[in-house]
Amino acid sequence: MTTASQSADLSLLPSVNDVIELFEGQAPFAHGLVVMKARDVLSSLRERIHCGEPLPASSKSDLVSWVADEVRLSLRPGLRRVINATGVVLHTGLGRAPLSDEAVDALKWAARYCNVQADLEEGKRSRRETHVESLLRHITGCEAALVVNNNAAATLLTLTAIAKGKEVIVSRGELVEIGGSFRIPEVMAQSGAILVEVGCTNQTHLSDYVNAIGENTGVLLKVHTSNYKIQGFTGSVSLSRLSELAKANDLILVHDMGSGSLIDLEAYGLGDEPPARRSLEDGADLVTFSGDKLVGGPQAGVIIGKQSLVDGIRTHPLARAVRVDKLVLATMEATLRSFTDPRSAVERIPGLAMITMGREKIRKRASRFVRRLRRRAPHIQIRLIDGISKVGSGAFPVQELPTVLVEVSPPQGSAGDLARRLRKGEPSVFARVAQDKVLLDLRTVFPEEEKELVASVAEVLEC
Ligand SMILES: *Cc1c(COP(=O)(O)O)cnc(C)c1O
Numbered sequence: 001m002t003t004a005s006q007s008a009d010l011s012l013l014p015s016v017n018d019v020i021e022l023f024e025g026q027a028p029f030a031h032g033l034v035v036m037k038a039r040d041v042l043s044s045l046r047e048r049i050h051c052g053e054p055l056p057a058s059s060k061s062d063l064v065s066w067v068a069d070e071v072r073l074s075l076r077p078g079l080r081r082v083i084n085a086t087g088v089v090l091h092t093g094l095g096r097a098p099l100s101d102e103a104v105d106a107l108k109w110a111a112r113y114c115n116v117q118a119d120l121e122e123g124k125r126s127r128r129e130t131h132v133e134s135l136l137r138h139i140t141g142c143e144a145a146l147v148v149n150n151n152a153a154a155t156l157l158t159l160t161a162i163a164k165g166k167e168v169i170v171s172r173g174e175l176v177e178i179g180g181s182f183r184i185p186e187v188m189a190q191s192g193a194i195l196v197e198v199g200c201t202n203q204t205h206l207s208d209y210v211n212a213i214g215e216n217t218g219v220l221l222k223v224h225t226s227n228y229k230i231q232g233f234t235g236s237v238s239l240s241r242l243s244e245l246a247k248a249n250d251l252i253l254v255h256d257m258g259s260g261s262l263i264d265l266e267a268y269g270l271g272d273e274p275p276a277r278r279s280l281e282d283g284a285d286l287v288t289f290s291g292d293k294l295v296g297g298p299q300a301g302v303i304i305g306k307q308s309l310v311d312g313i314r315t316h317p318l319a320r321a322v323r324v325d326k327l328v329l330a331t332m333e334a335t336l337r338s339f340t341d342p343r344s345a346v347e348r349i350p351g352l353a354m355i356t357m358g359r360e361k362i363r364k365r366a367s368r369f370v371r372r373l374r375r376r377a378p379h380i381q382i383r384l385i386d387g388i389s390k391v392g393s394g395a396f397p398v399q400e401l402p403t404v405l406v407e408v409s410p411p412q413g414s415a416g417d418l419a420r421r422l423r424k425g426e427p428s429v430f431a432r433v434a435q436d437k438v439l440l441d442l443r444t445v446f447p448e449e450e451k452e453l454v455a456s457v458a459e460v461l462e463c
Helices: 004-012 016-023 031-050 060-075 101-110 130-140 151-163 184-191 206-212 239-248 276-281 307-314 317-321 326-340 342-348 350-355 359-376 415-423 447-462
Strands: 082-084 144-148 167-171 194-198 217-223 252-258 286-290 301-305 381-389 401-409 428-430 432-434 437-441
Touching (some): 016 031, 031 060, 082 447, 101 326, 130 144, 144 151, 144 326, 151 301, 167 206, 184 194, 286 307, 326 342, 342 350, 359 381, 415 437, 415 447
Parallel strands (some): 082 428, 167 194, 167 217, 252 286
Antiparallel strands (some): 144 301, 286 301, 401 437
């Protein structure tokens, strides 16, 4: 049944043609696309009327422009630039590590033609990853290296190539799940390797590994517990002791490092993620890690280790299915180049610069930000409070990075509404919400974005 007021509302609805007229002569005007979007908006309006909801405008002409605005919004590109004011440095939802200037430059020139698989001497076909491989050898001391789509692919490919049909021994304390359905037991099943769990959640002893080794054992796997910590009565077997055991039994020792730091972050109070070089020194035969966590590069998975093993992985048919494109190789090479001098890596890799940024530096930037914002929006309620930032992406899960937050009270509505309006702005701004306040953490905001952020926040607060 349609009530009288619903019929009246329905009669106010514009036609698709009324909306199209507003777009004609405007560039770029894709007739078919505008028609499709206009139909969608009009049908959702009809739905609203049938549910007894009020219309967003009360006259026919206002409704036409409202619909046109909605169509315009829906025609904007789906993937948009974001200012990350959450303070979560490796924010999975926002694309993990932000690239360095050098990597962004590389992205631009590599986007056209580049010698991704051709040598310059003869112009002949060459291997794709020779450039990143030599940098990884220099930085980590490995014999050989391979870069694939992500660390999940690196682990799957490694186990498929070296352990199919063989037993792989893993501690029960290391059967990790990483968000987005990466689970060690499931990756193992997919690879055709046979999982042999040993020890307990909190304690695994060397004897547990020793007792599990049998005729069909091929691999000892150590997995970094990236995104959680087991505390209290705990114990695990070190990589170097596992290495002795692997050697004595002719087994391959694989270490899934997860975050994969390339430098020692201990000097910054971040000692839980030893550098990849140390895994090899401790005797791992193969080490895998992500390219877009603590390396600070593009989404990728890195496999480093013994030449003969890496060669076997490189030539496995699955390697082709998880290979990276030229954009990843170019940005990865530019990122790795920054690590040839570890001190400059911390300055030039944005992710590392943000993680190691001290609270006082953030306080200075936050104070200046507040002064600028007050000038633009004098009536807003805003103050600085001490807080914490997070590394994100499972790296240093319990580490708290001391920071200074800009706390904004919403002038009307909820903090959630304010945060939503910021996210839907141009550029989009992601902030944190706590206790009905919006919190901005400048740790993850690039200095050159601060002016824009002031303007975005001021605009959203004033409307
Ligand atoms: C993050 C992580 C992975 C998955 O890496 P992706 O690059 O996201 O595929 C696998 N193992 C560990 C231990 C990790 O921390």
